[in-house]
Amino acid sequence: xxxxxxxxxxxxxxxxxxxxxxxxxxxxxxxxxxxxxxxxxxxxxxxxxxxxxxxxxxxxxxxxxxxxxxxxxxxxxxxxxxxxxxxxxxxxxxxxxxxxxxxxxxxxxxxxxxxxxxxxxxxxxxxxxxxxxxxx
Amino acid sequence: xxxxxxxxxxxxxxxxxxxxxxxxxxxxxxxxxxxxxxxxxxxxxxxxxxxxxxxxxxxxxxxxxxxxxxxxxxxxxxxxxxxxxxxxxxxxxxxxxxxxxxxxxxxxxxxxxxxxxxxxxxxxxxxxxxxxxxxx
DNA sequence: AAGCAATTAATAACTATTTACATTTTAGAT
DNA sequence: ATCTAAAATGTAAATAGTTATTAATTGCTT
Numbered sequence: 001x002x003x004x005x006x007x008x009x010x011x012x013x014x015x016x017x018x019x020x021x022x023x024x025x026x027x028x029x030x031x032x033x034x035x036x037x038x039x040x041x042x043x044x045x046x047x048x049x050x051x052x053x054x055x056x057x058x059x060x061x062x063x064x065x066x067x068x069x070x071x072x073x074x075x076x077x078x079x080x081x082x083x084x085x086x087x088x089x090x091x092x093x094x095x096x097x098x099x100x101x102x103x104x105x106x107x108x109x110x111x112x113x114x115x116x117x118x119x120x121x122x123x124x125x126x127x128x129x130x131x132x133x134x135x136x
Numbered sequence: 137x138x139x140x141x142x143x144x145x146x147x148x149x150x151x152x153x154x155x156x157x158x159x160x161x162x163x164x165x166x167x168x169x170x171x172x173x174x175x176x177x178x179x180x181x182x183x184x185x186x187x188x189x190x191x192x193x194x195x196x197x198x199x200x201x202x203x204x205x206x207x208x209x210x211x212x213x214x215x216x217x218x219x220x221x222x223x224x225x226x227x228x229x230x231x232x233x234x235x236x237x238x239x240x241x242x243x244x245x246x247x248x249x250x251x252x253x254x255x256x257x258x259x260x261x262x263x264x265x266x267x268x269x270x271x272x
Numbered sequence: 273a274a275g276c277a278a279t280t281a282a283t284a285a286c287t288a289t290t291t292a293c294a295t296t297t298t299a300g301a302t
Numbered sequence: 303a304t305c306t307a308a309a310a311t312g313t314a315a316a317t318a319g320t321t322a323t324t325a326a327t328t329g330c331t332t
Contacts, residue, residue, distance in 0.1 A: 007298090007310090008297080008298050009298080010297080029289080042311095046290075047310080049288090063203060065204065067201055083242060085248070106230060107259070109230070112219060112221070112259050112260060114258070115258065118258070119238075119253065119254070121252070122254070123251050126248055143277085143279085144278055144330070145329075146279060146329075148279085164319095178282095180281045180282065182282080183279085204290095205318090
């Protein structure tokens with residue numbers, strides 16, 4: 001609702017954000033935890049979760065939820081679209097033009113204030129398609 | 137991956153599906169549980185979850201995940217779009233044309249097989265906007 | 273009607289996430 | 303530099319949604 005503002009800068013948050021930004025996947029909280037531990041061995045998982053939540057609320061990261069398992073996080077807060085492979089679970093960024101104008105259309109349609117949208121495609125990625133064809 | 141097939145028809149699943157279809161909201165598992173209990177007092181929550189999962193896998197329902205809390209379910213498996221209110225959490229169906237052709241574009245772009253997509257808008261609904269303006 | 277396997281109710285277990293609390297750290301004032 | 307108050311961390315335990323287990327039940331086929 002109201003945007004999160006950080007009152008202090010911490011080494012932990014700095015590392016978490018850089019790990020998130022440099023990740024070429026869309027990592028889970030636990031993956032980030034393992035990564036951060038490499039340089040900060042006694043960081044706690046609670047700190048990871050606290051900061052991922054705070055970073056999301058601050059608009060510096062996105063939380064992606066697919067199904068009822070864990071969340072994935074995205075260090076690119078700009079609106080962009082994803083493809084999700086239903087076989088291996090991989091999440092890929094797509095290079096499609098973002099249709100910001102749709103938000104205004106929806107806003108007018110239902111009298112709401114719209115400030116973001118997400119578009120996600122589901123299917124089977126090229127790697128998994130290959131594997132399948134080899135098996136059969 | 138492979139589509140779920142039901143081997144038996146059960147009263148429980150029948151009631152769950154009809155509750156889901158007649159719901160004017162996008163209910164949580166627990167909401168459905170409470171509803172089903174009105175006519176089947178000793179249905180178990182496990183049965184609700186098991187059937188919601190099975191119905192989703194069978195293509196008769198959708199699982200909607202927002203953030204790291206509970207899932208919501210949708211008894212309309214046809215591709216359609218949603219608006220999510222970030223204040224009250226309400227999920228509303230939108231009457232926007234579905235852009236199925238985008239799926240082919242993505243499929244070509246990354247060499248994947250794409251069989252569905254989801255488009256969700258985030259913001260503040262008209263009711264919450266009104267409440268806010270009264271408070272301030 | 274009988275038999276078998278799928279499904280259920282009940283309950284325990286699991287796992288991702290959150291939180292309480294004592295301690296440490298940060299940033300600004302002195 | 304030092305001090306101070308608030309913020310953030312680490313540790314550990316709690317929470318909550320979901321899934322697994324097991325014995326009992328119930329659809330469905332013959």
